[in-house]
Amino acid sequence: MDFERFKVHGEPLIYGAMISIALATIGIIIGLTYFKKWGYLWREWLTTVDHKRIGVMYILAALLMLFRGGVDAMMMRLQTAAPEMKFLDAQHYNEVFTTHGLIMILFMAMPFIIGLMNVIVPLQIGARDVAFPRLNAVSFWLFFFGAMLLNISFVIGGSPDAGWSAYFPLASLEFSPTVGNNYYSLALQISGIGTLLTGVNFIVTILKMRAPGMKLMKMPMFIWSALLTNVIIVFAFPVLTVALALMMFDRLFGSQFFTMSNGGMDMLWANLFWVWGHPEVYIVILPAFGIYSEIIATFSKKNLYGYTSMVFSMVIISLLSFLVWAHHFYTMGQGAMVNGFFSITTMAIAVPTGVKIFNWLFTLRKGRITFTTPMLYTLAFIPIFTIGGVTGVMLAMASADYQYHNTMFLVAHFHYVLIPGAVFAVIAGFHYWFPKVFGFRLNDRLGRHAFWWIAISFNVTFFPLFLLGLMGMTRRTYTYSAETGFGPLNSLSFVGAVGLCIGFVILVYNIYWSTRYMPKDTNGDPWDGRTLEWATNSPIPAYNFAIVPKVQTRDAFWTSKVDNIPLFEEKITKIHMPSNTGKPFIMGVIFFIFGFSMVFSLWIPAILAAVGIVIVMATMSFDRDHGFYISAEEVIATEKKLRGETV
Amino acid sequence: MKIDASKPLEYSTEENSNKIFGFWVFLGAEIALFATLFTVYLVMVNRFASGPSGPEIFEIGPVLYETFLLLSSSFTIGLAVHAMRHGYKKAMMVFIGITLLMGLAFAGIEVMEFLTYIHEGATLQTSGFLSSLFVLLGTHGAHVSFGLLWGGAILIQLWRQGINPATANKTFIFSLYWHFLDIVWIFIFSFVYLKGLM
Numbered sequence: 001m002d003f004e005r006f007k008v009h010g011e012p013l014i015y016g017a018m019i020s021i022a023l024a025t026i027g028i029i030i031g032l033t034y035f036k037k038w039g040y041l042w043r044e045w046l047t048t049v050d051h052k053r054i055g056v057m058y059i060l061a062a063l064l065m066l067f068r069g070g071v072d073a074m075m076m077r078l079q080t081a082a083p084e085m086k087f088l089d090a091q092h093y094n095e096v097f098t099t100h101g102l103i104m105i106l107f108m109a110m111p112f113i114i115g116l117m118n119v120i121v122p123l124q125i126g127a128r129d130v131a132f133p134r135l136n137a138v139s140f141w142l143f144f145f146g147a148m149l150l151n152i153s154f155v156i157g158g159s160p161d162a163g164w165s166a167y168f169p170l171a172s173l174e175f176s177p178t179v180g181n182n183y184y185s186l187a188l189q190i191s192g193i194g195t196l197l198t199g200v201n202f203i204v205t206i207l208k209m210r211a212p213g214m215k216l217m218k219m220p221m222f223i224w225s226a227l228l229t230n231v232i233i234v235f236a237f238p239v240l241t242v243a244l245a246l247m248m249f250d251r252l253f254g255s256q257f258f259t260m261s262n263g264g265m266d267m268l269w270a271n272l273f274w275v276w277g278h279p280e281v282y283i284v285i286l287p288a289f290g291i292y293s294e295i296i297a298t299f300s301k302k303n304l305y306g307y308t309s310m311v312f313s314m315v316i317i318s319l320l321s322f323l324v325w326a327h328h329f330y331t332m333g334q335g336a337m338v339n340g341f342f343s344i345t346t347m348a349i350a351v352p353t354g355v356k357i358f359n360w361l362f363t364l365r366k367g368r369i370t371f372t373t374p375m376l377y378t379l380a381f382i383p384i385f386t387i388g389g390v391t392g393v394m395l396a397m398a399s400a401d402y403q404y405h406n407t408m409f410l411v412a413h414f415h416y417v418l419i420p421g422a423v424f425a426v427i428a429g430f431h432y433w434f435p436k437v438f439g440f441r442l443n444d445r446l447g448r449h450a451f452w453w454i455a456i457s458f459n460v461t462f463f464p465l466f467l468l469g470l471m472g473m474t475r476r477t478y479t480y481s482a483e484t485g486f487g488p489l490n491s492l493s494f495v496g497a498v499g500l501c502i503g504f505v506i507l508v509y510n511i512y513w514s515t516r517y518m519p520k521d522t523n524g525d526p527w528d529g530r531t532l533e534w535a536t537n538s539p540i541p542a543y544n545f546a547i548v549p550k551v552q553t554r555d556a557f558w559t560s561k562v563d564n565i566p567l568f569e570e571k572i573t574k575i576h577m578p579s580n581t582g583k584p585f586i587m588g589v590i591f592f593i594f595g596f597s598m599v600f601s602l603w604i605p606a607i608l609a610a611v612g613i614v615i616v617m618a619t620m621s622f623d624r625d626h627g628f629y630i631s632a633e634e635v636i637a638t639e640k641k642l643r644g645e646t647v
Numbered sequence: 648m649k650i651d652a653s654k655p656l657e658y659s660t661e662e663n664s665n666k667i668f669g670f671w672v673f674l675g676a677e678i679a680l681f682a683t684l685f686t687v688y689l690v691m692v693n694r695f696a697s698g699p700s701g702p703e704i705f706e707i708g709p710v711l712y713e714t715f716l717l718l719s720s721s722f723t724i725g726l727a728v729h730a731m732r733h734g735y736k737k738a739m740m741v742f743i744g745i746t747l748l749m750g751l752a753f754a755g756i757e758v759m760e761f762l763t764y765i766h767e768g769a770t771l772q773t774s775g776f777l778s779s780l781f782v783l784l785g786t787h788g789a790h791v792s793f794g795l796l797w798g799g800a801i802l803i804q805l806w807r808q809g810i811n812p813a814t815a816n817k818t819f820i821f822s823l824y825w826h827f828l829d830i831v832w833i834f835i836f837s838f839v840y841l842k843g844l845m
């Protein structure tokens with residue numbers, strides 16, 4: 001065999017990455033062995049089917065990926081901080097912006113949001129778990145191993161380097177001969193299947209498992225946003241599946257889908273990619289809208305203004321999200337009529353989005369506002385996201401886009417929507433729901449410090465890019481000469497990026513600090529919340545609710561507190577629970593082996609792995625494990641203990 | 648596990664009815680998948696470059712056999728569910744068996760068809776049109792083949808456990824899958840073969 005293919009050469013940076021990966025792995029193995037934690041890890045986490053634990057694992061993985069994507073971002077900002085920098089060469093700059101984009105969107109923002117959905121959705125609808133707990137574990141492990149597959153590309157064989165959009169013909173074997181884009185097609189495929197299964201799971205959970213009395217129009221706004229997001233997932237992800245499969249066939253088996261000869265059509269890729277890609281950005285934005293709606297209502301002590309119009313605007317956004325994809329390539333040769341159509345649909349999205357912004361403002365109006373950390377992120381989101389939205393409408397005008405297309409203006413625009421839209425939202429949600437999961441709050445003073453660093457540095461990092469774009473700096477350029485005059489603004493942007501780093505360091509330090517010093521919270525409702533997740537104990541018992549709640553109003557928990565409407569009326573009875581299983585994890589491992597073998601065209605291991613996958617599926621089908629029961633006495637004892645009473 | 652006797656066996660527990668609903672949602676995703684593949688095919692259909700075009704390679708004979716087999720198997724899987732509702736385990740297993748045999752024959756003919764194309768020099772690598780043809784037909788064929796394994800696993804479970812809420816549920820879901828593949832085939836028959844032969 002030819003081992004040269006696996007090696008990546010030349011850069012001290014890459015050797016550094018290899019060594020740090022090796023050291024971290026060895027460290028983890030030694031640590032687990034020394035503290036005798038292998039059994040714990042396997043029993044409590046790797047085999048779990050509990051939605052809360054799966055959610056926590058999603059969020060941990062997402063934080064890890066935020067770190068990786070953040071390091072990528074810093075490397076890019078450093079490389080462009082001054083003219084003619086020699087930090088990264090062109091090839092590495094290409095790899096770094098490609099993996100940065102992929103990781104941030106697919107392996108950071110989306111899993112973070114899916115993690116929050118995992119933790120919160122069953123609680124907010126008063127259910128004991130998701131509809132299919134085992135499938136949920138399968139989803140997680142497919143996502144996780146897909147993400148790992150992409151991550152090892154940096155040190156084994158080389159990363160994808162044709163941009164996160166991997167346009168053909170650039171991404172074809174002819175112009176990208178390394179295995180990088182093979183990794184792209186397989187890693188995204190594996191984690192994409194996981195995401196699709198999540199979509200199915202949550203649609204069923206939300207539509208079929210709500211507590212008695214919770215009509216659709218009584219669902220919390222986060223649940224509405226999660227429902228619509230999962231509908232988008234179910235219809236958008238199959239398009240990605242097909243696109244990636246065709247890419248794989250082109251690269252590995254010589255088919256002619258996106259080639260320049262023999263009838264291939266490169267623009268077909270661009271269309272397929274964005275038919276998935278634009279809905280994808282709404283997959284990360286809509287749940288963010290839901291999170292903000294919950295936080296604004298809680299910390300203004302008011303019910304959400306314009307509930308119905310909020311729901312309908314999200315429905316309209318979801319529909320429109322499938323009708324705008326061509327705005328990503330106005331300049332790539334379609335006619336004026338087509339551009340006109342997509343221009344109009346794109347601008348139309350601003351209308352329902354505006355409705356939502358005004359509803360939030362009206363909810364705040366005359367509210368009794370408390371400025372907690374999650375609320376600060378929410379309040380910062382509104383104006384910053386509006387800048388992103390307004391520049392989006394500028395980009396939507398096809399004729400003007402000939403000026404902005406592929407410049408730093410675009411890069412600034414999408415970071416102005418993605419960072420306040422998705423990243424601020426998941427951080428806010430993280431702070432907001434943290435006490436529910438772990439039973440204590442994050443420190444607010446440190447939280448606010450981190451917030452100000454992040455919010456201000458964000459603008460320092462990205463506002464200059466609008467100006468640079470208008471000055472003519474194109475995106476994905478690894479260096480420029482001093483005569484262009486791009487230097488000062490890029491240096492400023494680098495300063496901002498350093499500030500962002502400091503903010504994130506404080507955020508992580510806060511987790512450490514709070515774990516050590518924050519007092520336990522005993523009543524399960526630290527923020528005086530409105531929705532059902534606050535009606536159970538923190539940390540949440542395995543069965544979520546000792547008694548299934550009965551819902552009569554929209555903010556069910558709030559009205560139960562204010563108007564004394566009882567939520568829990570029945571007696572405690574035994575509770576059915578699904579049992580743990582290691583098969584989803586094993587399946588993930590085999591998928592990883594399959595993906596890796598395919599990347600390097602190692603056909604025999606690939607076939608063996610494929611057979612292995614089918615065998616694991618078969619054993620799952622033959623499983624006759626119907627779970628177990630927690631007895632009523634045990635539930636009562638747990639409840640007492642969580643409330644701090646002695647048993 | 649609470650069993651609701653007023654409902655058909657396959658719907659009788661909450662888990663069961665969730666699974667059926669979940670499978671319908673999954674079929675929504677499958678529709679999106681095949682819709683994308685059909686779109687790709689229709690975009691590519693005239694881009695045969697220097698290779699053969701559809702009318703030059705399609706033969707109606709095997710395609711009619713395939714259609715006949717798959718449509719009939721959709722009928723027999725319906726009969727299997729019917730037998731299941733009446734609790735006739737043996738009849739149910741026989742009908743599933745017939746369904747799978749017809750599916751196997753279908754897959755066999757499709758493999759022969761592919762080999763014929765390749766023999767005539769019409770391969771995946773030849774042209775955009777042929778790439779899209781092979782991938783569209785191949786995806787459907789892979790679904791059928793996967794169905795053979797799945798149906799086989801269900802047969803074994805039926806044989807061991809008899810008809811109970813779990814096996815009834817699996818059989819019913821499998822029948823939905825099989826009907827769905829039949830419908831996809833009708834689209835393939837119309838938009839690929841008939842359109843290509845006209």
Ligand code: HEM
Nearest residue numbers: 073076097098101104105109163164165418475476477497
């Ligand atoms: C943490 C601060 C971040 C910084 C400093 C940063 C910086 C950058 C830079 C410098 C580029 C490349 C510009 C170019 O040369 O073309 C870039 C591209 C990109 N970023 Fe970020 N970014 C950050 C966070 C994020 C987040 C949170 C997301 C998504 C949720 C994201 C998504 C993307 C995407 C999709 C691209 C395009 C990649 C491509 O061109 O293929 N970024 N970012």
Ligand SMILES: [Cu+2]
Nearest residue numbers: 278324325328
């Ligand atoms: Cu878009």
